[in-house]
Amino acid sequence: MTTPASEGRFVGIQISPISFVDEGVDTVLDTLKDRVGINVLMLGTVSWLGLKSGRSISHELDGWPDHGVPEPYQMRGGAYFDPDPRYYTDTFMADFRSRDPEFTGRDILKMVIPAAHERGMKVYIELMEPFFKYxxxxxxxxxxxxxxAQAMEVDLLGRLGSDPSTSNPGYRRWIHSMIEDQVRNHPIDGVMxxxxxxSPLDTLIQGGAPGDFSEPARKEATERGIDVERCRQALLRLYDFMQEAAAGKQFPDGPLITFLRVLLDNPEALIWEKFWLERNKDLDRELYGLVKWCKPELPFGLNVWNRNHFNPIRRAQWPWAEQTLYADFVKPITYQHQAGEVWSRELSFFRTTILRDFEPDEATRALFRILGLNEAPFAELVATGMDPDSYVHGQCADALRGVDGKAKVYMGIGVDAPRTLPETAKCSRDIVYRSVLATYRAGGHGVVLAPNYASMHLTHLDGVAEALDELDQK
Known part of the structure; x- marks a missing residue:
């Protein structure tokens, strides 16, 4: 088993601002440092999502944890620090300070950073896009x-979407400004x-109408020599096919072959997919460059969606080696007890359309072989989750091979990740304990406990402490 040098230990936890109000800064920090062994806080500073800035979002199913305030939090969202207006003169999103009454007169970065640094703990800001209605x-x-609302994406049918267009200059500049503000004005220790x-193809497979055909996105595509209307028409043909497949239409050659035929007959759809993907990655690259320009020594890392290792298309699109060009570390999300539910949902997208002729277990076994997964049969997967010794260990090993020493790998360990189905496996101290050990056995450089301390049971976090004690890392 690989044991990292104690001076390089990285035991992080994602935490929302409300926990520091509910429990007190000193109490939270002392508990995390002394009881669990945490030395890095991944602090959600800007969000309109309860998973990032609220209390437990699955309390109706999972109950309340053994700390904090056991009441729903009527979160309004926004910035939980005081934005510096000098950074927002060129964006329509200048006024985004949270109006949550609990944070009137409170700046979470000023509250937490000095106390954390006094204890030898680091503070990274943790941000996720989409910020809204996820x-x-x-x-x-x-x-x-x-x-x-006027900055939203536009889908191929001409309707406003649910997410702001990252091609909208005002929205994109806001993301840049919001991060630069925090990097320059606060003594943070890193950015995740x-x-x-x-992506458009991803959206099609899920049954949606893809974008982005807003005016800013069209302009960017045209400047790259792309025929936007031909791409839209190609995607429209694929959309029609997906709708027919989902409705149960019978195809002489089956849905998979028919999908490939429609795709090959309309290659402009792949041109739009590539354009969208590169502009999406450009945002990551821009933020990496921005952080490094402001503070070259400040670590910038990527919190990597678990769908990237559950979906063969996404896995092909997001290779680890490429991500090392604009990240100092990666955090693969492996919320192991919740993973069976996540897999079931991912598989349902394919089985509704292009893999409609496959039984769930048949499709699962085939895709597991392709993706390098070795887990329980489909019928058991939701109730058992995925095994830390195979799943967490395997994903950590895959990431390490992919980054090839060019970035650190901090595994995202699920601790009481929210469940949406009562039959989904529950978290436990043992699952957490084995996940931490599996990370270091695979050679990982550290762990990040996720998705939010506010929903974690301290008795489950004790599994982290037990593993760290065995590793002589607490």
């Missing part, structure tokens, strides 16, 4: 930013960025 993430009901957007 299904399954406890989104705030209303986003109180004037004209934001998460990008969870669905």
């Amino acid at each position: 299904a399954g993430h406890g989104s705030a009901g209303t986003v109180e930013i004037p004209t934001l 960025w998460c990008n969870e957007r669905n």
